[in-house]
Amino acid sequence: MGCCIVGCGKGLPALDVTNDELATLVDTSDEWISTRTGIRSRRISIEESSLDLAETAARQALGWEGALPGFEQQSAFAPEDIDLVLFATLTPDALLPSSAALLRRRLGLVNAVSFDLNAACSGFVYSLTVAEALMAASQAHVAGASGRNHYHRALVVGAERLSRITNWQDRNTCVLFGDGAGAVVVEWRDDAPGIISSYIKNDDDTTNSLVCPASFDSSFVFDQNGVNEIAIQDPAALLADASLDRIDEELGVIEGVAAGEPRQSIRMDGQKVFKFAGNALTNAVLEVLNRAELTLDDIALIVPHQANERIIKYAAKKLGLSLDRFQISIEHRGNSSAACVPMTLSDAYDSGKISPGDKVIMVAFGAGLTSGAVLYEA
């Protein structure tokens, strides 16, 4: 028995932006980007919100539009069948309500408990782990389950518009990111193992290697003495929010912000993140194998986070695997954070690479620092 993947889908924005186009924005080239990262183009949302992309992915995962190979036999789920929505994102369209609540409303998932989860690029793997844990803890055979909500089917989504928090003047980061969404439906089944093992882990980002401060635009009218009369009379004399200076200092971005960098944009020490990522990916794969008492020979496919093709090559070498054991989708998408793993999984189903009974590992890493993996039987 276990939490089984019974639907999968993805949603992509229409606009495709090539490396050559980025070379008109910053000092870079198609040659540099493609050889250093494996990326040739990425999708950028113009009119599509994160929610729009998530809706497209969810409709496919639910079997409402164009079920993927492997899931066509499955009849489409009714909206009331879904009792949990987990939405992994670091770029929600709104702070309130949550993206999960908005998706629930759009899709009419009237019975679903819905909330967002931010674990950066590991967000989908974290969300799937949480969904599985909630489902397992609510099954009838578990002591105390009757005192909890019952979860039988969950929609788990990763959706991002990283283009909104990318500094398009910074060649160290802007060439890497893209937008998109992916989703799975998971169902508790008594006759299949589904998710066999999972692993999630945090390390401190002691050197601020991957950060993005928030941005708050609303008028702030207080100082240490209470309401500031001048700020009330004259909105132009808006007070600085001292707490933001403190967080900018803590995140190591105060000088850049003072120099005019867009405050709410991703800043990254590429080499530090690269080092962390290669080891985190390898370690997470070995951890889920160990927990499942399986070996790499048992695994049909690894579906990794798509941050840089060289990170995947590094992990493949460390694990002693050929690259064709990994599903790679970075070439025309780049890194779309929490959306990468479910979109790449959907590619694998679409191209018939996952058959019933196959064991698959999804693995991710990201800011936080976060990392994790889920091993399941298809």
Ligand code: COA
């Ligand atoms: N175009 C052209 N040149 C660029 C460039 C670009 N877009 N970005 C950086 N460079 C330059 C650098 O300025 C540097 O020049 P210098 O040697 O004159 O100083 C040179 O290329 C090499 O830079 P370096 O940072 O050593 O490149 P790299 O091989 O480490 O590749 C990344 C940079 C960002 C692609 C790579 O470090 C990476 O992928 N890191 C991990 C990122 C990641 O995974 N982020 C998300 C995690 S979820």
